[in-house]
Amino acid sequence: MENIYKPLIENIKEVVNLSDKETSLIIDAFHPKVLAKKEILLFKGDISNHMRFISEGCLRSYYINEEGQEYIVQFGIQDWWVNDLYSYLTNTPAQYFIQALQPTTVLQIYRDKLEELFIQAPIMERFFRIKMQNAYVANQDRTLKSMSETAESRYRNFIKNYRAIEQVVPQYMVASYLGITPEHLSTIRKNLHK
């Protein structure tokens, strides 16, 4: 197995069992794409035609509203799946950008190829269902907390749960992810240090 596929296969095997046959089908179906820092993987308006797994590096997906303000939807580091799912699933123009924050390698599978894979290796249908469920739960939790907790509390949770991310992304992006201004995050940090 090529080394670059190791995180992907391990990520899938955490959820479902894979035969050697299925493993090699998967490896054949996913293709690597290397991104430079700041390179944009998906533009708003393009149709997202791939499911994407981060083999190495760091990405963000973000949204720009009518007034030009950026909102970070999701960060992703090694072992995360990142996509504009709505675009992927409905074949419509993406709402979000996806950009590399570090030199990054993703493994991508084209939509039609994935549908094929679901037939050849039906266990993958199960894998993606479970992944979706977990993502959904995590996101619901985020919604709840974004409404019920103060910014300080959300920041505390962020550094507790995503230390690896906090260490590689600039602070103003963390602020954007938390839904607050960089200035406010700065004062929160000042208060925490006391």
Add this chain to the structure above:
Amino acid sequence: MENIYKPLIENIKEVVNLSDKETSLIIDAFHPKVLAKKEILLFKGDISNHMRFISEGCLRSYYINEEGQEYIVQFGIQDWWVNDLYSYLTNTPAQYFIQALQPTTVLQIYRDKLEELFIQAPIMERFFRIKMQNAYVANQDRTLKSMSETAESRYRNFIKNYRAIEQVVPQYMVASYLGITPEHLSTIRKNLHK
């Protein structure tokens, strides 16, 4: 087909094709449960052992934090799937309550039975994957908007998208769903009427 199953079968057929065989397998697997107004379907701390489809009526799922404050996670009316997914998926105690806001009929399938159904009718695996994906996207959108939009804008969207719900649930619950106080929602409404 018993009439009560009609919304369920139609809901599934919107997403995947069903043979007569599969249809009858589904009907055999789901069981109705009738709830009185205010009756609680799932208690925090219990394990959610069923997937649930609302055949008729209205439910809410809500969360109570350490300080005793209630936060509404989701409303559901006819044709909606409602659950504490984390509990269901991981066999752990529920974080949320689920309660009937109206006399309600749900169709439930027990976890083991659903796993069986996935084997007998694999198309259902696909159905739930797609449902999860859509739910995920809707929820991500909600997170984004709860952070990027003012309460007034969120309320406007709520009445635009969920008029049917707004008309049957008390206003203070809408406030809870939007993450604001009932008093604040009241003043927002006053301003809108001008």
Add this chain to the structure above:
DNA sequence: CGTCTATTTGAATGTACTCAAAAGCGGTGG
């Protein structure tokens, strides 16, 4: 070293909250 970008600081403002009280509304019993 200089330039560009990110972070911090502070003042003024705005959005939403808390608390308290009044008004509205629906159902029930006399």
Add this chain to the structure above:
DNA sequence: CCACCGCTTTTGAGTACATTCAAATAGACG
């Protein structure tokens, strides 16, 4: 049929949390 009770919604005053804007400081990188 009306009066009362309990619950929901409205109103208002004072407060807290977070934002905007402006400017100063700190860091990264060529």
